[in-house]
Amino acid sequence: MSNIAVTDAAALPTVAKPFLTRLGTGFFNRLVIIVPYLWLLFFFLIPFVIVFKISLSQTAIAMPPYTPVLDFRDGVSGFFSGFRDLNFDNYVWLTQDALYFKAYITSVVIAAISTVLTLIVGYPIAYGMARAPATIRPTLLMLVILPFWTSFLIRVYAWIGILKPEGLLNQLLLSLHLINQPLVILNTYTAIFIGIVYSYLPFMVLPLYSSLEKMDYSLIEAAKDLGCPPTSAFWKITFPLSLPGVIAGCLLVFIPAVGEFVIPDLLGGSQTLMIGKTLWNEFFANRDWPVSSAVAVILLLLLTVPIMLFQQAQAKAQEQGK
Amino acid sequence: MNSWSRFNVTSIVLGFAFLYLPIVLLIVFSFNESKLVTVWGGFSTKWYVSLFHNQGLMDATWVTARVGVISATVATVLGTLAALTLTRYTRFRGRVLFSGMVFAPLVMPEVITGLSLLLLFVAVGLDRGFLTVTLAHITLTMCFVAVVVQSRLVSFDRSLEEAAMDLGATPAKTFFQITLPVILPAIVSGWMLAFTLSLDDLVIASFTSGPGATTLPMKIYSQVRLGVTPEINAACTILIAVVAVGVIVASIANKRREVQRQLDERAAQRG
Numbered sequence: 001m002s003n004i005a006v007t008d009a010a011a012l013p014t015v016a017k018p019f020l021t022r023l024g025t026g027f028f029n030r031l032v033i034i035v036p037y038l039w040l041l042f043f044f045l046i047p048f049v050i051v052f053k054i055s056l057s058q059t060a061i062a063m064p065p066y067t068p069v070l071d072f073r074d075g076v077s078g079f080f081s082g083f084r085d086l087n088f089d090n091y092v093w094l095t096q097d098a099l100y101f102k103a104y105i106t107s108v109v110i111a112a113i114s115t116v117l118t119l120i121v122g123y124p125i126a127y128g129m130a131r132a133p134a135t136i137r138p139t140l141l142m143l144v145i146l147p148f149w150t151s152f153l154i155r156v157y158a159w160i161g162i163l164k165p166e167g168l169l170n171q172l173l174l175s176l177h178l179i180n181q182p183l184v185i186l187n188t189y190t191a192i193f194i195g196i197v198y199s200y201l202p203f204m205v206l207p208l209y210s211s212l213e214k215m216d217y218s219l220i221e222a223a224k225d226l227g228c229p230p231t232s233a234f235w236k237i238t239f240p241l242s243l244p245g246v247i248a249g250c251l252l253v254f255i256p257a258v259g260e261f262v263i264p265d266l267l268g269g270s271q272t273l274m275i276g277k278t279l280w281n282e283f284f285a286n287r288d289w290p291v292s293s294a295v296a297v298i299l300l301l302l303l304t305v306p307i308m309l310f311q312q313a314q315a316k317a318q319e320q321g322k
Numbered sequence: 323m324n325s326w327s328r329f330n331v332t333s334i335v336l337g338f339a340f341l342y343l344p345i346v347l348l349i350v351f352s353f354n355e356s357k358l359v360t361v362w363g364g365f366s367t368k369w370y371v372s373l374f375h376n377q378g379l380m381d382a383t384w385v386t387a388r389v390g391v392i393s394a395t396v397a398t399v400l401g402t403l404a405a406l407t408l409t410r411y412t413r414f415r416g417r418v419l420f421s422g423m424v425f426a427p428l429v430m431p432e433v434i435t436g437l438s439l440l441l442l443f444v445a446v447g448l449d450r451g452f453l454t455v456t457l458a459h460i461t462l463t464m465c466f467v468a469v470v471v472q473s474r475l476v477s478f479d480r481s482l483e484e485a486a487m488d489l490g491a492t493p494a495k496t497f498f499q500i501t502l503p504v505i506l507p508a509i510v511s512g513w514m515l516a517f518t519l520s521l522d523d524l525v526i527a528s529f530t531s532g533p534g535a536t537t538l539p540m541k542i543y544s545q546v547r548l549g550v551t552p553e554i555n556a557a558c559t560i561l562i563a564v565v566a567v568g569v570i571v572a573s574i575a576n577k578r579r580e581v582q583r584q585l586d587e588r589a590a591q592r593g
Contacts, residue, residue, distance in 0.1 A: 029411065029493075031403075032403050032406050032407055032410075032411075033403075033407045033411060033414060033420075035400065035403055036400050036401075036403045036404035036407060036420075036424075036464065036468075037407070037416070037420055039400055039460075039461070039464070040404075040420070040423040040424065040461070040464075041423070043439065043442070043457065043458075043460075043461040044423050044426070044427060044461060045419075045423060046442060047438030047439055047441060047442040048438050050438065050441045050442055050445050051434075051437060051438045051441055054441055121337070121340070122337075124329075124330075124333035124337070125333055125334060125337035125338075127330065127333070128329075128330035128331065128333045128334040128337075129334060131327075131330050132330070132334070140334065142569075142573060143338060143341075144341070146566065146569060147341050147342070147345065149514075149515075149518050149565050149566075149569055150345065150518075150561070150562045150565055150566070151518075151521065151522045151539065151558070151561055151562075151565075152522050152524075153522065153524050153539050153542060153543060154345075154348065154542075154558040154561065154562065155344065155345065157348070157542070157546055157550075157554070157558065158344035158345060158347065158348040158558075159344055160546075160550055161347065161348070161351065161550060162344060162347065168347060198340070198341075198344070201337075201340075201341065202341075205337075251429065252428075252429060255429040255430075255431070256429055256430075256431055256432075258431060259430075259431020259432070259433050259434060260431070261431075261432065261433050261525050262524060262525065266546065276431060276433045279433045279437070280433060280525075283437065283529075284528075289441070292437060293437065293441070296433070296434045296437050296438070299431065299433075299434060300434055303430075303431070306429075307426055307429060307430075310425065310429055311421065311422055311425045311426070314421075314425050315421065318408070318409075318472070318476065
């Protein structure tokens, strides 16, 4: 890390900075970088290595419930001889049981459909906000953010009372004579879609709003003056210009939704299958740490590409902010 | 601007109804006399009374509050440092890795983060409990703080700092007297975001917590699994009220400070 101090000292305008100040700057700079860096290395990156390691071990009736692999307790030679003990049984197990494969596929499909639904619901809201008079925009923005501050668990829980067979939605529809029999929504995939769209809506609206707000509205007026119908003006001008917001919003919804646990567990019931729930059950109900680690590793691999896309989008947005 | 058409107004009204109606219904039914959550049986506050006699729930609330305050405070310091690193130091070894580690937790499914942190704590031989939940929440929330503070730092005028340095202020003094006051609103909202995220978290807490450190979401979750009761509605209503009051007070304070700053600037220009 020695080059940090060098580049920064060179960037300082005056050459005749006192030596002590320069030393202080270097020390300060290093501290700023090193503390969060080490924290994230230790608490974010290294845990993934451990997950991978344990996914290669075997289940054992012990605490912790797995056989140690690649342990440094036997010294370096013990570590290397440990490679022979590695086994990929857990991964083989995942491919043999169709349940896991189905859970991964269903999760990705559910997340993808929910993302599209969230986009369809969120776009008009974001568009309306961006076109609102500038004086009320901050208030509207706060109203979108506020539910995000209230508990995720509570917001999902609130839907149970609405979607139940004897719940509020069915009471309303029955009293309006729109239906004769209560609809079964709770404990189906429909309930999961509603839950995801509802919980993740602010994540979609906020990036959409920030890219729609920056848009130059005179472009639309020019198109209108030149005889372009509103719908085609939308698809040719507005939508392409809001694309960075669309991409950021979709990734912010899709990635966490694939591994979602609370929503499928509370609204989806026992009949629905999603990988986050599978992992949870392997861990808490079956106490099979190696298999749940293997499930996590595959899930992570599945999400690597979207996560990298998200990071690129973030970096780009940051560059444009400057 | 007449471009704020009927369509736009309708979509906003419908959207906000969708966002708020479930929360409103939840609050309304916390005052329900009947034990059924969905049938109105008259106004009553008895569920709030029984809530305060539920020792398990009160203990969980206390644990959650302590975890929230400690983890949000540490996360705010670490997240601010991370934001400074991201915006100020564009060239150092491992920068790509660093920004990756800051942004990835924002979207990482919680089951993965929770499991990996648990396995880390087991590997280093740390007993699961209050400390491990706090460490886990610091790790998760510092990244959110970093993003909030970073968005403020990006628009920060660095010539102010250079002026202070040229006038002989040390880097530390420059930071505390110039940079910090300017980015303070972002730091405050970062702290509040970290606190509410910690207050809210079920999945990561379930993995990393141990006996004696049951948090409120864990308690609520286990009760929801047993069946929906108005008592949970009451607990949720109190949580919502606490967060809403906090957010509103903070935003009013922010607005006031902004107005004061504009007045000061105008006075300075005139004087």
